[in-house]
Amino acid sequence: xxxxxxKLTAAELRPLxxxxxxxxxxxxxxxxxxxxxxxxxxxxxAAYATSTVNVECxxxxxxxxxxxxxxxxxxxxxxxxxxxxxxxxxxxxxxxSELTARSSAYDLLVFPPYFLGDFVAxxxxxxxxxxxxLVDPQLDDYLPVYRDxxxxxxxxxxxxxxxxxxxxxxYRTDLFNDPTEQKNFKAKYGWDLAPPKTWDQxxxxxxxxxxxxxxxxxxxxxxxxxxxxxxxxxxxxxxxxWFSDDMKPGINSEAGVKALEMLVRQKQYxxxxxxxxxxxxxxxxxxxxxxxxxxxxxxLPLKVGDPKxxxxxxxxxxxxxxxxxxxxxxxxxAVSAFSKNPEDAYRVAAYMQLPEVTITYVYDSNCGQDxxxxxxxKWEAATKNHEGGPALDPDLAKAYVETIKxxxxxxxxxxxxxxxxxxxxxLDLYVxxxxxxxxxxxxxxxxxxxxxxxxxxxxxxxxQRAAYAAWVKSFKDVGVAY
Amino acid sequence: xxxxxxxxxxxARDGARRLGWWMMAPTLAVLAANSIFPLLYAxxxxxxxxxxxxxxxxxxxxxxNYGKIFSDHLFWSSLGVTMWFVAGVxxxxxxxxxxxxxxxxxxxxxxxVLVTLLLIPTIVSSAVAGFQWVQLFNYAFGPINYLLxxxxxxxxxxxxxxxxALPALIFVDLxxxxxxxxxxLFAGLRSLPGSVVEAARMDGSTVWQIxxxxxxxLLRPIIGIALILRVLMTFKLFDIIYVLTAGxxxxxxxxxxxxxxVQGFRYFNLGYxxxxxxxxxxxxxxxAKALIQLTKRSGIGGRxxxx
Numbered sequence: 164x165x166x167x168x169x170k171l172t173a174a175e176l177r178p179l180x181x182x183x184x185x186x187x188x189x190x191x192x193x194x195x196x197x198x199x200x201x202x203x204x205x206x207x208x209a210a211y212a213t214s215t216v217n218v219e220c221x222x223x224x225x226x227x228x229x230x231x232x233x234x235x236x237x238x239x240x241x242x243x244x245x246x247x248x249x250x251x252x253x254x255x256x257x258x259x260s261e262l263t264a265r266s267s268a269y270d271l272l273v274f275p276p277y278f279l280g281d282f283v284a285x286x287x288x289x290x291x292x293x294x295x296x297l298v299d300p301q302l303d304d305y306l307p308v309y310r311d312x313x314x315x316x317x318x319x320x321x322x323x324x325x326x327x328x329x330x331x332x333x334y335r336t337d338l339f340n341d342p343t344e345q346k347n348f349k350a351k352y353g354w355d356l357a358p359p360k361t362w363d364q365x366x367x368x369x370x371x372x373x374x375x376x377x378x379x380x381x382x383x384x385x386x387x388x389x390x391x392x393x394x395x396x397x398x399x400x401x402x403x404x405w406f407s408d409d410m411k412p413g414i415n416s417e418a419g420v421k422a423l424e425m426l427v428r429q430k431q432y433x434x435x436x437x438x439x440x441x442x443x444x445x446x447x448x449x450x451x452x453x454x455x456x457x458x459x460x461x462x463l464p465l466k467v468g469d470p471k472x473x474x475x476x477x478x479x480x481x482x483x484x485x486x487x488x489x490x491x492x493x494x495x496x497a498v499s500a501f502s503k504n505p506e507d508a509y510r511v512a513a514y515m516q517l518p519e520v521t522i523t524y525v526y527d528s529n530c531g532q533d534x535x536x537x538x539x540x541k542w543e544a545a546t547k548n549h550e551g552g553p554a555l556d557p558d559l560a561k562a563y564v565e566t567i568k569x570x571x572x573x574x575x576x577x578x579x580x581x582x583x584x585x586x587x588x589x590l591d592l593y594v595x596x597x598x599x600x601x602x603x604x605x606x607x608x609x610x611x612x613x614x615x616x617x618x619x620x621x622x623x624x625x626x627q628r629a630a631y632a633a634w635v636k637s638f639k640d641v642g643v644a645y
Numbered sequence: 646x647x648x649x650x651x652x653x654x655x656x657a658r659d660g661a662r663r664l665g666w667w668m669m670a671p672t673l674a675v676l677a678a679n680s681i682f683p684l685l686y687a688x689x690x691x692x693x694x695x696x697x698x699x700x701x702x703x704x705x706x707x708x709x710n711y712g713k714i715f716s717d718h719l720f721w722s723s724l725g726v727t728m729w730f731v732a733g734v735x736x737x738x739x740x741x742x743x744x745x746x747x748x749x750x751x752x753x754x755x756x757x758v759l760v761t762l763l764l765i766p767t768i769v770s771s772a773v774a775g776f777q778w779v780q781l782f783n784y785a786f787g788p789i790n791y792l793l794x795x796x797x798x799x800x801x802x803x804x805x806x807x808x809x810a811l812p813a814l815i816f817v818d819l820x821x822x823x824x825x826x827x828x829x830l831f832a833g834l835r836s837l838p839g840s841v842v843e844a845a846r847m848d849g850s851t852v853w854q855i856x857x858x859x860x861x862x863l864l865r866p867i868i869g870i871a872l873i874l875r876v877l878m879t880f881k882l883f884d885i886i887y888v889l890t891a892g893x894x895x896x897x898x899x900x901x902x903x904x905x906x907v908q909g910f911r912y913f914n915l916g917y918x919x920x921x922x923x924x925x926x927x928x929x930x931x932x933a934k935a936l937i938q939l940t941k942r943s944g945i946g947g948r949x950x951x952x
Contacts, residue, residue, distance in 0.1 A: 252891075255911070256910045256911055256913075259697065259698065259913055260910070263697050263913075281698055284700060285697075285698065285700060286700075386893070387891055387892065387893040387894070387895075388891075434784075435784065435800070435802055436784030436785065436802045436805055437805070438802065438805035438806070438893070438894045439784060439802060439804065439805040581698075581699075582698070582699075585698070585911075585912050588911060588912070592895075592896065595893055595894060595895050596895035596896060597895075598894070598895070599807045599893070599894035599895035599897060600807060601807060601894075601895045601896070601897065602895070610718075621696065621699060622699055623699075623701070
């Protein structure tokens with residue numbers, strides 16, 4: 164893989180310091196003394212890494228691209244990577260605790276962009292504009308929705324993309340293309356069975372395929388943590404807005420109540436353990452063949468074609484979210500303000516998101532990273548994973564890339580202003596209460612809206628209004644309607 | 646006025662007292678640094694608008710954080726969950742533990758082996774125990790649902806069902822901590838004088854009379870300690886809830902400890918979280934005091950009854 168990566172210019176390479184020269188000289192001397200030179204092959208540059216960059220990332224598959232590129236980074240920059248995995252749920256708490264204490268334990272931080280508003284306001288991150296001359300991040304190649312609105316604040320560059328998330332509809336082509344199913348569906352609902360274009364169609368399809376205990380119409384992320392995203396996904400399509408211009412919460416609007424009631428109704432078309440379903444369980448619900456259609460993050464289609472994970476190889480189809488695609492989560496890379504090695508941390512971040520590096524991992528089923536560059540949107544690349552095994556078949560690969568292009572033209576952005584983690588967690592809490600049946604949809608959203616007002620008041624309404632307006636403008640500036 | 650002859654003795658006594666203070670000083674300093682200072686600091690923070698995530702100056706807010714607690718419906722629901730949990734666990738755990746302790750006490754062989762086996766759940770880390778029960782309660786692949794399926798009793802969703810999640814947590818706590826209760830009571834039973842029970846038997850007392858009129862009154866101090874320990878432990882339970890349900894579904898299993906954690910470490914609202922912690926300290930102290938009083942003059946019987 165590293166052979167495909169273009170050589171960096173001398174300016175991009177880390178300059179060798181006097182101390183580094185002495186250290187390398189000593190290493191060379193030691194190697195010579197030990198007789199470790201064989202033929203003309205000098206020891207690899209990897210043998211004398213001159214610095215270590217501590218890379219914080221949520222533990223598991225999302226660390227894999229860093230692991231895959233570790234040798235290449237060591238060779239090109241003389242930088243050793245130290246991988247530090249934090250739990251996916253609880254990452255925010257852990258980072259805030261450590262960064263508040265000005266810990267230098269992490270040099271490079273990987274986190275979702277909705278942390279960015281808080282982290283910039285609290286001075287946790289370095290402005291990356293000062294390092295751009297070290298490695299050109301080639302930002303013009305970013306998809307517009309992932310450019311300025313996601314990685315910049317107040318006109319300054321604070322992060323680089325690592326993962327471009329959005330939700331998609333993933334459905335069973337064997338069921339959708341079955342003539343008997345098509346005939347029965349048309350007889351019952353009066354329209355041709357096809358991937359849904361509206362939420363009402365989505366509900367009808369879900370109802371049609373609900374045949375317990377072996378097949379359910381749909382499933383969704385209903386566990387506490389990110390169930391809010393499946394609500395916002397419907398809410399966005401119904402014209403909902405996070406806030407009005409004067410910072411009144413939009414979640415308890417008519418669109419919000421309708422969207423949450425619809426999500427609650429989806430429970431009846433879902434497996435009985437729906438409230439236990441989070442990210443891996445939702446993948447399993449589709450990959451083990453027990454659901455006809457799910458809304459999931461866009462790395463699920465990449466797993467459909469992998470026989471190690473999937474019982475529905477060759478039976479997966481992908482379509483955009485009805486009406487409007489929500490873009491929850493994603494991951495960015497940022498340099499800690501307390502890093503003692505910020506330049507090298509930037510080098511690693513910039514390298515990891517270069518077009519030729521990005522394309523090696525954004526279609527790989529062994530990690531959770533997804534495309535965020537225009538140059539990555541090549542369906543051919545989506546037919547191979549890191550180990551060269553099958554990822555997507557050509558038809559699915561084409562549909563997958565087209566779905567990303569279509570969905571992200573006007574992707575609905577995840578809230579990313581100061582306080583966003585608290586706004587979203589409160590919303591998640593009340594959506595989970597509605598899903599658990601302990602509060603009706605309207606009461607749950609009213610309670611969430613009340614708490615949102617408290618957060619806005621605590622943060623300072625004027626500064627929040629200004630931050631929200633600037634954030635909305637950044638999307639409008641790249642052509643996203645909001 | 647003291648006579649001159651007493652002066653050297655007084656000087657010696659004062660010197661010994663000073664030496665005593667000097668010798669205690671390191672311990673007192675450690676105690677102050679470890680316990681008293683953090684507690685006082687928490688009390689101080691509870692009167693401030695201390696909020697890490699909002700870069701504004703911290704200022705005194707008086708009792709505002711305490712006032713907010715009483716108007717926060719999430720506090721009341723978490724207090725309700727806590728009370729149900731404590732009551733459910735302690736009321737079930739005491740008779741179960743007592744029953745097991747009496748059974749062990751009657752055994753003539755294998756007592757030590759059984760005590761060792763019984764203690765296994767207690768010595769397993771709560772995080773590990775939590776993960777075990779996540780698997781055991783799994784809807785699709787869990788052995789509990791598999792067995793229920795074989796008996797055609799349906800497959801509950803346990804921790805995802807709002808009606809079952811709290812009972813499931815109580816069940817896990819019973820599994821983990823009933824052996825602890827058993828061990829305490831069993832140790833108490835072994836320490837009782839055999840002659841008293843022997844005399845009661847010779848007088849024709851039934852087993853129930855022996856338990857009610859002899860064992861329980863004599864075990865009163867041990868029972869008191871066991872109940873106080875378990876009430877305190879369940880009141881502040883966090884780890885099993887974090888692993889097994891994370892307070893969900895909704896807030897059905899979010900107890901006070903978890904609610905405080907969310908306020909302190911998810912929202913970093915340290916002023917409010919400190920006020921919650923101080924309030925819990927007060928509630929737990931009152932509960933402990935009430936329990937001590939209750940066991941002193943409980944209907945279990947007095948020392949006189951046993952004599």
